[in-house]
Amino acid sequence: MKLFLVSVAVAGYATGALAQSGSTTPAMTCAQARGIVASRGAAVLRTGPATYDRYVRDGSFCALQETARPAWVRTADVAQCPIGGVCRSIEIDNGR
Numbered sequence: 533m534k535l536f537l538v539s540v541a542v543a544g545y546a547t548g549a550l551a552q553s554g555s556t557t558p559a560m561t562c563a564q565a566r567g568i569v570a571s572r573g574a575a576v577l578r579t580g581p582a583t584y585d586r587y588v589r590d591g592s593f594c595a596l597q598e599t600a601r602p603a604w605v606r607t608a609d610v611a612q613c614p615i616g617g618v619c620r621s622i623e624i625d626n627g628r
Contacts, residue, residue: 555575556578556580557577557579557605559608560607561607562613566614566615566616569588569616572589573592573593574588574589574593575587579606586619587603587615587617588618589616590616591619593619599619599620600617600619600620601618601619601620602614602616602617
C-alpha cells in the first residue's frame with residue numbers, strides 16, 4: 533500500500549510539472565507571466581524551446597539554505613519582465 537501511495541504522489545508531482553512546462557513566456561504578456569507566478573507561488577515556465585526555470589513569488593517558496601534572487605524573462609510585450617525570483621543557494625561569507 534505504501535508503494536502505491538508513493539507512486540501516486542510521484543506521478544502527481546510529475547504531471548504538475550509537465551502541465552506547467554507548457555507555459556512559454558515569449559508567447560504571453562508580462563502581466564500573464566507575473567500572474568502565474570503570483571497566483572501559484574511557484575511555477576516552472578519555459579523561456580525558450582529548450583530552456584526553463586522555476587520562478588517563485590518570494591523566498592518562502594525556496595528550500596532551506598536558498599534565497600529568492602530577482603529574475604527577468606522575455607515576454608511577448610516586454611524584453612525584461614520582472615517575473616519574481618529564482619531560488620539560489622545562500623552563499624556563506626567567509627570573511628573574504
